[in-house]
Amino acid sequence: MPRRCYSAPDSARSSSTEPTPNGSAPPSKTTGASRGRRSSPMRDPYEIGTGEHRAFWADAVADEIESRDPDDPIVIKGGVSPSGVPHIGHFNEIMRGYFVAESLRERGHEVRQVFTSDDKDRLRTLPRKLADLEWNVVGLGEVDAGALGRNLGKPYTDVPDPFGCCDSYGAHFTELLRRAAAAVDVPIEVVSNTQSYADGEFDAAVEHVLENREQATTVLSEFQAGVDDDYVPFFPQCSNCGNLAEEVIAIDLDAGTVDYVCADVDTGDGTIEGCGHEGTATFRDGKLPWRFEWVAQWQFLGVDFEPFGKDHAEGSWPSGERIAREVFGFEPPVPMVYEWFTLNGEALSSSAGNIITVAEVLELIEVEVFRYFFTKNPKKQRDFDVSSLDRLVDEFDRVEAIHYGEVDADEIERERIDRSYPMVVDELSDRRPVRIPYSFAAVLGMTDDRQLQVAMATRSGHLPEDATDAEIDAALERIAHARAWAERTDNEFNYRLAETLPDVEFDEETEAALDALADYAESEAPDADSLQGEIYETARRHDLPVGELFEAGYRLFLEETEGPRLGPFLAALEAEFVLDRLRREA
RNA sequence: GGGCCGAUAGCUCAGCCAGGGAGAGCGUCUGGCUCUUAACCAGACGGUCGGGGGUUCAAAUCCCCCUCGGCCCGCCA
Numbered sequence: 018m019p020r021r022c023y024s025a026p027d028s029a030r031s032s033s034t035e036p037t038p039n040g041s042a043p044p045s046k047t048t049g050a051s052r053g054r055r056s057s058p059m060r061d062p063y064e065i066g067t068g069e070h071r072a073f074w075a076d077a078v079a080d081e082i083e084s085r086d087p088d089d090p091i092v093i094k095g096g097v098s099p100s101g102v103p104h105i106g107h108f109n110e111i112m113r114g115y116f117v118a119e120s121l122r123e124r125g126h127e128v129r130q131v132f133t134s135d136d137k138d139r140l141r142t143l144p145r146k147l148a149d150l151e152w153n154v155v156g157l158g159e160v161d162a163g164a165l166g167r168n169l170g171k172p173y174t175d176v177p178d179p180f181g182c183c184d185s186y187g188a189h190f191t192e193l194l195r196r197a198a199a200a201v202d203v204p205i206e207v208v209s210n211t212q213s214y215a216d217g218e219f220d221a222a223v224e225h226v227l228e229n230r231e232q233a234t235t236v237l238s239e240f241q242a243g244v245d246d247d248y249v250p251f252f253p254q255c256s257n258c259g260n261l262a263e264e265v266i267a268i269d270l271d272a273g274t275v276d277y278v279c280a281d282v283d284t285g286d287g288t289i290e291g292c293g294h295e296g297t298a299t300f301r302d303g304k305l306p307w308r309f310e311w312v313a314q315w316q317f318l319g320v321d322f323e324p325f326g327k328d329h330a331e332g333s334w335p336s337g338e339r340i341a342r343e344v345f346g347f348e349p350p351v352p353m354v355y356e357w358f359t360l361n362g363e364a365l366s367s368s369a370g371n372i373i374t375v376a377e378v379l380e381l382i383e384v385e386v387f388r389y390f391f392t393k394n395p396k397k398q399r400d401f402d403v404s405s406l407d408r409l410v411d412e413f414d415r416v417e418a419i420h421y422g423e424v425d426a427d428e429i430e431r432e433r434i435d436r437s438y439p440m441v442v443d444e445l446s447d448r449r450p451v452r453i454p455y456s457f458a459a460v461l462g463m464t465d466d467r468q469l470q471v472a473m474a475t476r477s478g479h480l481p482e483d484a485t486d487a488e489i490d491a492a493l494e495r496i497a498h499a500r501a502w503a504e505r506t507d508n509e510f511n512y513r514l515a516e517t518l519p520d521v522e523f524d525e526e527t528e529a530a531l532d533a534l535a536d537y538a539e540s541e542a543p544d545a546d547s548l549q550g551e552i553y554e555t556a557r558r559h560d561l562p563v564g565e566l567f568e569a570g571y572r573l574f575l576e577e578t579e580g581p582r583l584g585p586f587l588a589a590l591e592a593e594f595v596l597d598r599l600r601r602e603a
Numbered sequence: 604g605g606g607c608c609g610a611u612a613g614c615u616c617a618g619c620c621a622g623g624g625a626g627a628g629c630g631u632c633u634g635g636c637u638c639u640u641a642a643c644c645a646g647a648c649g650g651u652c653g654g655g656g657g658u659u660c661a662a663a664u665c666c667c668c669c670u671c672g673g674c675c676c677g678c679c680a
Contacts, residue, residue: 061607242677283678286678311680405615408615408628430617546637564639
């Protein structure tokens with residue numbers, strides 16, 4: 018008979034949380050659940066390093082990993098369920114590990130950065146947004162949502178790809194993650210959990226957990242309320258419908274099989290119906306509950322360091338730590354908690370659709386700026402604010418200038434930058450890359466005329482006279498990003514040079530002034546400053562408020578009422594174009 | 604209700620683990636550039652270090668209480 022594994026708070030859990038009668042003081046900051054244990058002291062995952070001061074957090078983590086004297090290659094792991102569109106929140110999992118890996122590599126270690134796709138997890142809910150392999154984000158309604166809905170309860174790798182391009186739903190979103198990592202040029206080895214089960218990597222762990230089922234469930238029950246004596250830490254996959262079942266009725270350790278009933282599964286906010294099939298599954302035809310699976314991954318991958326989000330700091334980590342030591346008998350990896358990001362001040366949420374993909378971010382900023390964002394203290398909650406990306410880029414430019422000794426900084430900041438900056442850029446050049454300030458790059462985005470862009474940037478002093486063509490090309494790449502940003506946020510930099518004569522009308526005085534200005538420009542071929550001065554003079558001679566003449570210029574050239582300093586701006590444009598436009602002829 | 608992380612200038616943050624000078628960038632303001640106009644230069648203004656208490660010769664930093672934001676304490680991962 019199908020039966021739910023509901024239970025009242027059970028004895029194991031309540032006894033474990035009883036305070037010690039004499040109220041002896043706990044040794045240090047630990048969670049309540051971890052108190053009173055005699056094995057290795059519980060590790061506060063918020064504490065980083067060995068105590069030696071480090072300006073860059075990744076070095077502190079690397080210190081601690083090294084202090085354990087690990088064998089090479091050192092293994093750094095992260096992982097996610099391929100449940101939907103990967104977004105920048107997922108990149109904590111990759112980038113935090115990356116900086117630690119780089120720190121260790123500099124110390125001469127060989128490092129593998131492994132990323133598990135937990136793709137044998139069940140599809141529990143349908144995401145609101147999906148994306149094809151080109152990062153085009155679409156709503157659930159634009160794919161066959163019904164087909165997806167019929168697959169609730171199956172592992173991601175057994176759910177058909179809604180876009181039809183990959184082997185499965187899981188493979189599709191794992192591929193997107195792989196592409197995102199490649200786009201930020203972080204070398205990760207993606208490991209599919211489904212594949213690992215198929216390859217027998219989990220065999221020993223499943224067998225061990227089932228052999229030591231009482232001990233395993235006792236430890237887990239201290240952290241999860243629904244775990245009681247009937248709990249079986251293995252979810253067999255139904256051979257009839259493909260759902261992951263939870264109702265194990267017999268375990269045969271010698272044969273390496275479990276008998277199960279494909280009963281309904283409660284997902285918290287709903288029920289996934291089982292087909293009622295009764296069958297037998299091997300240890301590869303199913304999966305461990307995630308809490309055990311996580312620890313099993315540490316063991317068979319030999320993981321030395323694992324960063325995780327703050328949601329795992331208090332339940333998952335302590336349970337994993339204890340399961341590793343007490344159930345499997347090995348030391349868990351060095352942990353590290355990272356705080357979550359918000360996006361434009363709101364929680365990142367796949368289900369609510371408040372996400373930004375890495376592909377979108379890389380349209381707006383250069384990849385090194387994106388990497389730089391992750392060098393900041395992981396313990397602090399941070400907002401990824403698209404409207405303020407100019408500030409992030411300015412900050413990066415300053416960091417870069419400090420690295421090249423062109424801007425002063427105090428000792429700590431200098432050390433942090435000397436350590437982190439080389440990990441942020443593709444390769445260190447001998448001299449500081451030429452950078453156009455981001456907001457000015459947005460201004461240059463008013464035109465696609467490269468010569469005009471170069472002229473304006475040079476005149477403003479952002480392209481040094483001795484810059485090579487390659488340096489100029491590299492610097493100009495920022496323009497497309499900044500232009501995309503101006504368009505996306507529709508901010509004050511979102512204007513374009515009017516290619517054709519805008520539909521504008523002026524009064525007689527203004528028309529006369531514009532004509533006079535054109536004549537002056539034609540006969541004098543003035544430089545920026547002279548032209549700027551002449552605008553004032555012309556306005557005075559025609560008895561116009563200077564503001565009106567400036568506005569007329571902005572309307573003619575930008576279809577705006579305000580704009581950049583007009584003299585330098587017009588001086589940088591092609592002379593004939595300026596004359597025709599001032600005369601309202603083209 | 605209990606626990607954990609965070610709060611420092613208008614904004615973004617460093618400094619806190621090893622107590623002694625409150626800092627940076629941006630913004631703002633003022634001045635300069637033949638000049639009210641988004642790019643340049645110089646200077647200035649700006650903070651009860653979330654609030655309160657304690658330890659100390661000395662607290663942004665250590666301890667306790669409180670406020671606010673986030674997370675965990677169901678299931679799942």
